[in-house]
Amino acid sequence: xxxxxxxxxxxAHLARLEVDDSLVxxxxxxxxxxxxxxxxxxxxxxxxxxxxxxxxxxxxxxxxDRVKPSPxxxxxxxxAPDRDDDFYTVPKVVG
Amino acid sequence: MRFEPVIGLEVHAQLDTETKxxxxxxxxxxxxxxxxxxxxxxxxxxxxPVLNHQAVTFAIKTALATNCTVARESRFDRKNYFYPDLPxxxxxxxxxxxxxxxxxxxxxxxxxxxxxxxxxRIHMEEDAGKLIHDPDRPKSMVDxxxxxxxxxxxxxxxxxxxxxxxxxxxxxxxxxVRYIGVCNGNMEEGSFRCDANISLRPVGQEEFGTRTELxxxxxxxxxxxxxxxxxxxQTYRLEEGHKIVQETRLWDTARNRTASxxxxxxxxxxxxxxxxDLVPLIVDDDWMTEVRExxxxxxxxxxxxxxxxxxxxxxxxxxxxxxRSLADYFEAAAKGLKEAKLAANWVMGPVLGLLxxxxxxxxxxxxxxxxxxxxxxxxxxxxxxxxxxxxxFDEMVASGKTPAEIVKAMGLEQVxxxxxxxxxxTQVMDANPEELEAYRGGKTKLFSFFMGQIMKQSRGKAxxxxxxxxxxxxx
Numbered sequence: 001x002x003x004x005x006x007x008x009x010x011x012a013h014l015a016r017l018e019v020d021d022s023l024v025x026x027x028x029x030x031x032x033x034x035x036x037x038x039x040x041x042x043x044x045x046x047x048x049x050x051x052x053x054x055x056x057x058x059x060x061x062x063x064x065d066r067v068k069p070s071p072x073x074x075x076x077x078x079x080a081p082d083r084d085d086d087f088y089t090v091p092k093v094v095g
Numbered sequence: 096m097r098f099e100p101v102i103g104l105e106v107h108a109q110l111d112t113e114t115k116x117x118x119x120x121x122x123x124x125x126x127x128x129x130x131x132x133x134x135x136x137x138x139x140x141x142x143x144p145v146l147n148h149q150a151v152t153f154a155i156k157t158a159l160a161t162n163c164t165v166a167r168e169s170r171f172d173r174k175n176y177f178y179p180d181l182p183x184x185x186x187x188x189x190x191x192x193x194x195x196x197x198x199x200x201x202x203x204x205x206x207x208x209x210x211x212x213x214x215x216r217i218h219m220e221e222d223a224g225k226l227i228h229d230p231d232r233p234k235s236m237v238d239x240x241x242x243x244x245x246x247x248x249x250x251x252x253x254x255x256x257x258x259x260x261x262x263x264x265x266x267x268x269x270x271x272v273r274y275i276g277v278c279n280g281n282m283e284e285g286s287f288r289c290d291a292n293i294s295l296r297p298v299g300q301e302e303f304g305t306r307t308e309l310x311x312x313x314x315x316x317x318x319x320x321x322x323x324x325x326x327x328x329q330t331y332r333l334e335e336g337h338k339i340v341q342e343t344r345l346w347d348t349a350r351n352r353t354a355s356x357x358x359x360x361x362x363x364x365x366x367x368x369x370x371x372d373l374v375p376l377i378v379d380d381d382w383m384t385e386v387r388e389x390x391x392x393x394x395x396x397x398x399x400x401x402x403x404x405x406x407x408x409x410x411x412x413x414x415x416x417x418x419r420s421l422a423d424y425f426e427a428a429a430k431g432l433k434e435a436k437l438a439a440n441w442v443m444g445p446v447l448g449l450l451x452x453x454x455x456x457x458x459x460x461x462x463x464x465x466x467x468x469x470x471x472x473x474x475x476x477x478x479x480x481x482x483x484x485x486x487x488f489d490e491m492v493a494s495g496k497t498p499a500e501i502v503k504a505m506g507l508e509q510v511x512x513x514x515x516x517x518x519x520x521t522q523v524m525d526a527n528p529e530e531l532e533a534y535r536g537g538k539t540k541l542f543s544f545f546m547g548q549i550m551k552q553s554r555g556k557a558x559x560x561x562x563x564x565x566x567x568x569x570x
């Protein structure tokens with residue numbers, strides 16, 4: 001599957017990644033290569049091979065609805081680049 | 096050209112669990128900023144979400160109460176977008192395989208007829224955080240306490256045609272989620288939120304027109320007003336030959352209009368994919384049966400029963416079943432009475448009158464249902480008359496004493512004794528010879544004058560029925 005340069009730029013934008021123009025062509029080739037390899041995997045005959053991961057066979061993993069103490073701002077704000085009391089702050093998003 | 100509005104509603108109801116949907120942080124409202132956060136709900140690397148069992152039970156309950164088919168197997172997906180209220184960069188939601196589909200609610204129209212509004216689907220998802228926009232600085236402050244609170248999104252079919260129908264559907268849904276105890280329904284705190292999709296099409300055309308989505312509809316009244324405004328706005332645009340732009344519009348409560356909201360960038364490229372950290376959810380027959388058996392009587396069924404069992408009008412029954420606690424209060428107050436209508440009148444009148452200032456609710460009203468029942472039994476047994484009953488009621492509110500105590504202390508027992516009342520009527524007639532003559536001369540309106548005089552003399556205690564009878568004989 002061919003990933004165009006436009007696709008690369010679109011995906012980079014969605015992921016909020018800056019991609020230098022000089023690299024767009026390179027990524028277009030590399031991402032296309034990754035998808036082509038998935039096509040190779042799809043063609044492998046795995047009938048009769050058991051699933052290796054237990055999670056793939058599991059269903060219904062639940063928690064009981066019981067409150068546990070939350071770490072709160074002391075943990076949540078550890079890596080906040082900017083904060084105001086117990087809020088973390090970001091550049092204004094509306095109006 | 097005449098246009099027909101086509102309206103669909105999306106309701107987000109917060110499920111009333113103790114903890115969030117995928118972690119053990121508390122869901123209680125009003126905590127200090129970010130107090131209820133942990134690495135799971137803030138999306139730190141390496142954490143694993145684990146589904147809250149109670150949240151699923153509540154979602155199943157909602158589905159059954161809205162006539163939906165519950166999916167035996169449902170799954171979770173990631174909805175990807177960037178916004179500061181969404182710390183993970185994606186919302187966990189049920190996109191491809193929701194927990195329930197194909198439901199409906201029957202709403203009552205103004206002319207008394209019923210209309211069925213389809214429910215497309217109900218899915219579970221996590222709520223986002225809250226942003227507070229700093230008025231003075233170019234900053235937004237982020238509070239993630241709400242992040243990860245369990246929601247059900249209830250999506251209606253585009254079956255709604257008028258603002259009134261939208262209001263009726265919403266009120267009914269609101270009553271149901273509160274009845275079944277899955278959502279507290281508090282619209283101001285955002286526990287029950289509504290978005291509306293609206294488009295117009297020429298009457299007779301099958302195909303839908305371009306729609307707009309309305310947000311910020313935080314009361315029933317605003318939903319109706321915003322939809323009415325938007326129908327008018329779209330009508331003008333179309334009549335002037337313009338096209339409708341597909342966009343999200345915010346309802347401006349202060350200005351009573353909708354305004355375009357800057358569109359969320361790439362809003363329609365959510366790149367849903369299966370959430371690899373959560374396993375499929377299976378709802379088996381045992382779970383379904385358990386939830387079905389836990390469902391209380393629903394509003395429609397209760398209304399029908401009240402009309403039948405208590406011989407109430409549709410209006411009275413609708414008022415009394417509007418909340419489960421109110422309905423319970425009425426039933427307790429009506430217990431043992433010959434005429435349930437008497438209890439209905441007292442609950443809808445004096446009792447509801449006490450609730451009006453907002454702080455007093457039916458749960459903590461100063462006269463409880465048992466006390467009201469005692470009072471109404473005294474009234475029904477003619478121990479006191481209606482006027483005295485209101486006096487006793489007011490005194491019960493003020494002092495908290497029992498009706499019997501108050502009646503005794505205030506000497507309010509009704510005088511029904513024929514000879515005592517006979518004497519009283521004679522006295523009043525003797526004391527008012529002019530009025531008596533005028534009455535006998537044809538001024539029959541003076542009947543109420545005599546009634547009044549006798550009630551006054553008896554200090555309100557005379558049995559009006561007996562006096563009427565005696566007066567008619569004597570005058």
